[in-house]
Amino acid sequence: MEIKAYKKDFDYSYTLGAFPTFELIDAKPGAVIKVYMASNFTDAEKLTDVCRRAGITLEVSDKTISRLSDKENVYVVGIFKKFDAQLDPKRAHLVLDRPSNMGNLGTIIRTSCGFGIYDIAIIGNGADEFNPKTVRASMGSLFRVRISRIESFDDYLKEYGSPQRNIYPFMLDGKEALSPDIKHSEVYSLVFGNEAAGLDPSYAERGVAVKIPQTEFVDSLNLTIAVGIGEYIFTSKMP
């Protein structure tokens, strides 16, 4: 099997770098196809040991690594089979409607993992969560969460909507100002729109539309920051 530079329709992808590869092996050993290591990787002993214990093939190949990585400073690449997940219907969800930037998506996955929201739905045709750029920005957090791609928000509600689940679309003109004192049920979905366009106005009817108060001097907060603030508040204030 020759490993080619990533394309979206591949059924595999790869980590670039030692840190996310260790995360991959730790969190999803069953998905790993093979690990490549540069001949001058300084932590070869640890990686060899970890791969052996997980029953993973490790090959030294400078050629493969330089072909797959466009940056220097990559010494380890982990090839993995893409996976798909069901979200946990009893847990809090993060819902992203067509996020467009892979770096942002990776950062958001990492943040979500940091706040313990491990179930993420991506609605519509958004950035590819398996692109090596996303994987890199997530710093391997991609392997710790359940991600499901769903065609529309209606389909999401059909599958996961329930009387217990409250929906909070984050919108610039949301009716409720986000408050550090917010009270909410244990099961909820925080919904964020695309970087440029935000959420479609119809989302206001889908739940309690929330805005993060801000001064007149900025158009909107950066998406990754809005998600971070929303997740921090909701996970800090449990019922």
Next chain:
Amino acid sequence: MEIKAYKKDFDYSYTLGAFPTFELIDAKPGAVIKVYMASNFTDAEKLTDVCRRAGITLEVSDKTISRLSDKENVYVVGIFKKFDAQLDPKRAHLVLDRPSNMGNLGTIIRTSCGFGIYDIAIIGNGADEFNPKTVRASMGSLFRVRISRIESFDDYLKEYGSPQRNIYPFMLDGKEALSPDIKHSEVYSLVFGNEAAGLDPSYAERGVAVKIPQTEFVDSLNLTIAVGIGEYIFTSKMP
């Protein structure tokens, strides 16, 4: 005067794009040296009008614009004289110790402006707030805030420390977990370290060291997100 591609030791810099240029003219008209516009800029009438009313020279020059911008989609460039500010000693401050990434610095300036913290100290040899990349990431918010570069945190304290001002260094091993219910004085300084290294341990003695609680699965939050959460909480919960 021929405008050259930016270098750090210049006493001028420039905005790339119409939006930050309008912000520049609106917030800091006295700092504008000249505005350049591409011959195919679609909003020429508005820009001409705004410049005329502010007494600013506007020149059509595709050559200047293509020389200064490395990306397409730049139709307007505003040349401005760098400025330096005293912080307001009675207001909340954001203090950044050697931020290293210009994109992050710009995003942080924009976020701070969005939460109404308009006084920013940059300690030590950090990213250049006037680099066009920082200006672009700030989306023009740079012109709405007071920024002061200060050599060391000791110098900052000498100038702005007071019995009324509480210092909150954000640290991964901070003693106090950030709480949405935090009570604080009106005058405070939120202090954040470098993206990779965080704050030096000595900062723990400088005030109430705060950590943002997070799961074991991430090393740390992205700096811009940590600043966003800290600023949101502190500006939402006034005494």
